[in-house]
Amino acid sequence: MRRVIEIRALPDGRYRIHYFVFDPEGPCELPTGMVKTNQGSSVRVGGSIPTPEGIVATRGYIACEPERKSVLPDGRRGTIRLCLRSDDPRAVSCPSCKETAEYKAAMADLETLRTARNIPTGA
Ligand SMILES: [Zn+2]
Numbered sequence: 001m002r003r004v005i006e007i008r009a010l011p012d013g014r015y016r017i018h019y020f021v022f023d024p025e026g027p028c029e030l031p032t033g034m035v036k037t038n039q040g041s042s043v044r045v046g047g048s049i050p051t052p053e054g055i056v057a058t059r060g061y062i063a064c065e066p067e068r069k070s071v072l073p074d075g076r077r078g079t080i081r082l083c084l085r086s087d088d089p090r091a092v093s094c095p096s097c098k099e100t101a102e103y104k105a106a107m108a109d110l111e112t113l114r115t116a117r118n119i120p121t122g123a
């Protein structure tokens with residue numbers, strides 16, 4: 001069977017990587033533990049971070065699409081659509097996510113850490 005994997009790209013050809021915001025009230029639930037792949041094997045995925053309260057966060061939302069219900073691969077009629085995402089703002093390439101308050105706050109937090117530890121930017 002022919003299978004197509006669809007990934008949204010930016011005009012410059014880079015993959016569009018959204019900013020994933022962990023939020024216990026978020027509409028998207030991340031897979032954790034052993035997850036079956038389309039090839040039949042299973043992989044262990046993390047998909048969660050412990051909160052300061054010790055709770056494992058497995059929910060959240062895409063910064064530029066907060067109403068989106070799922071970030072899991074969506075397969076229909078042989079086409080699998082991927083939602084590439086990261087909770088590390090430095091990996092984000094989506095211009096819409098970069099305009100959100102969540103992304104800007106996360107980058108500001110990173111800059112505060114970098115300055116406090118006197119870490120060079122690498123630029
Ligand atoms: Zn986005």
